[in-house]
Amino acid sequence: MALSELLHPGFQSLLAFLHILLGLTASWHALLTKRDPRAAMGWIGTCLLFPFGGTLLYFFFGINRIAASARRTRERVGLTENATIHPSDNGAIPAEGAGVLPRLTRIGTKVTGLPLQSGNEITMLRTGEDAYAAMLDAIDTAEHCVCLETYIFMADAVGERFIDALVRAARRGVTIRVIIDGVGEWYSKRRVSRMLRARGIQALRFLPPRLFPPARFINLRNHRKLLLIDDRLAFLGGMNISAHHLSNAAVKHCVVDRHFRVQGQVVAQLSDVFLEDWRFAGGERFAPMYQRADIVCANAWCRTIVDGPDRDSGRIMSVLEAALSAAEQRVQIMTPYFLPPLDLLGELRSAALRGVHVTLLLPALNNIPVVHWAAQHILGELLAVGVDVRLQPPPFVHAKLFVVDGRYTVIGSANLDSRSLRLNFEMQLEVFDDDFARTLANECDRAAVSATPLTRATLEARSLFERTRDAICWLFSPYL
Numbered sequence: 001m002a003l004s005e006l007l008h009p010g011f012q013s014l015l016a017f018l019h020i021l022l023g024l025t026a027s028w029h030a031l032l033t034k035r036d037p038r039a040a041m042g043w044i045g046t047c048l049l050f051p052f053g054g055t056l057l058y059f060f061f062g063i064n065r066i067a068a069s070a071r072r073t074r075e076r077v078g079l080t081e082n083a084t085i086h087p088s089d090n091g092a093i094p095a096e097g098a099g100v101l102p103r104l105t106r107i108g109t110k111v112t113g114l115p116l117q118s119g120n121e122i123t124m125l126r127t128g129e130d131a132y133a134a135m136l137d138a139i140d141t142a143e144h145c146v147c148l149e150t151y152i153f154m155a156d157a158v159g160e161r162f163i164d165a166l167v168r169a170a171r172r173g174v175t176i177r178v179i180i181d182g183v184g185e186w187y188s189k190r191r192v193s194r195m196l197r198a199r200g201i202q203a204l205r206f207l208p209p210r211l212f213p214p215a216r217f218i219n220l221r222n223h224r225k226l227l228l229i230d231d232r233l234a235f236l237g238g239m240n241i242s243a244h245h246l247s248n249a250a251v252k253h254c255v256v257d258r259h260f261r262v263q264g265q266v267v268a269q270l271s272d273v274f275l276e277d278w279r280f281a282g283g284e285r286f287a288p289m290y291q292r293a294d295i296v297c298a299n300a301w302c303r304t305i306v307d308g309p310d311r312d313s314g315r316i317m318s319v320l321e322a323a324l325s326a327a328e329q330r331v332q333i334m335t336p337y338f339l340p341p342l343d344l345l346g347e348l349r350s351a352a353l354r355g356v357h358v359t360l361l362l363p364a365l366n367n368i369p370v371v372h373w374a375a376q377h378i379l380g381e382l383l384a385v386g387v388d389v390r391l392q393p394p395p396f397v398h399a400k401l402f403v404v405d406g407r408y409t410v411i412g413s414a415n416l417d418s419r420s421l422r423l424n425f426e427m428q429l430e431v432f433d434d435d436f437a438r439t440l441a442n443e444c445d446r447a448a449v450s451a452t453p454l455t456r457a458t459l460e461a462r463s464l465f466e467r468t469r470d471a472i473c474w475l476f477s478p479y480l
Helices: 009-033 037-049 053-062 066-077 102-112 128-141 157-171 192-198 267-280 315-326 342-353 369-383 418-423 434-450 456-460 464-475
Strands: 117-125 145-150 175-181 202-206 226-229 233-237 259-263 300-307 330-334 357-363 388-392 401-404 408-412 426-432
Touching (some): 009 037, 009 053, 037 053, 102 300, 102 315, 102 426, 117 128, 117 426, 117 434, 128 157, 128 226, 145 157, 157 175, 157 192, 175 192, 175 267, 202 267, 226 267, 233 408, 259 267, 267 426, 300 315, 315 342, 315 401, 315 408, 315 426, 330 434, 342 357, 369 456, 369 464, 388 434, 401 434, 408 434
Parallel strands (some): 175 202, 357 388
Antiparallel strands (some): 117 259, 117 300, 226 233, 233 259, 300 426, 330 401
């Protein structure tokens, strides 16, 4: 097209009309579908103020197509969003546990649509050596099926041990299924999904990025970590498969984390999570082999909290907010990334103002500096109401622990930031068990002893440049 035609008033009027039409259409869609007024206002401004570019951004990144796709997948699989396909308890907790935040038993059922499951045993694995040894041993003893889902699967010394164990199990006739996040896989120079498929293992990539046609879900990641053995044993928590989690690792960036071994009735709910993710990622339908309903491993009552952009509400955040509002004496939180939505931040402040002793354990050295800087902008308001914020010394602590009154705990893959609570596919486990809660409470106490208390004086001593940098990073906190 000639330059004279581009400059013709009629052509310019047509472009202006198209911009207004597309911008108003996209703005109308954002107005009807966004639950957060700040998000709706931001997208409306972007669509109207940036000709064509704003509308394209909204088309690729602002529309949640995942939820509709997930609903279609559930219909094909035969699952509904708030129902499981295995027998379950009625959601009550035993009489001796009636004082364990009784409101949370009802709230969790309403939020998740799942009942509490009795007869479970949860074991904390404190190091990568402990976690990986237990997981590899479980794979080597598998008889029927191994299902593995992870965000990062490195092709390093640890990753190769897992690949070898999976191949050995497959040769014994065990069915192996592996899901690796499409973006998380790129942390490794060698693509583990290709290595597994080359050795005859079924491996799927969850929402893999692509250029042609361009992937529309590049910002939506599967952050879940789950290993299932014969639907009788599970492992979950924060550890990816990587040598970085070894305490004696000769790597540049060592990571401290906690992982958990789960036995009992709740493994059936965890199996449902993998089944749905496998189908969502494009795998074939399969029937999980649920354990007998009468198997009892210990006394813990548990429930899964499955959340992500494919769900209708922020389930994890709802449960955490309810737990904070129910707290009477003490809240202990350990998280690597702390950029909570305003509602959750308000619940933390409210708990502290009620006299609840709130301890927040964060890493002093973060592997994502911008997250650390953004967090510093909001920590002052927590310190002002008496929250005990402590910074754990290096190496980087990636653990996620949540303990209320030494009796109720939440463990899993989610961080306390908007990415985990609104964008990522995450999975948490509610645990009603005094012994396990005391174990995690003691773990937080030990960490607090070696951590450095953060004071308002320290924050106020930041230079003008540092305060400005932190505030700018905070502006982008919903996307970090």
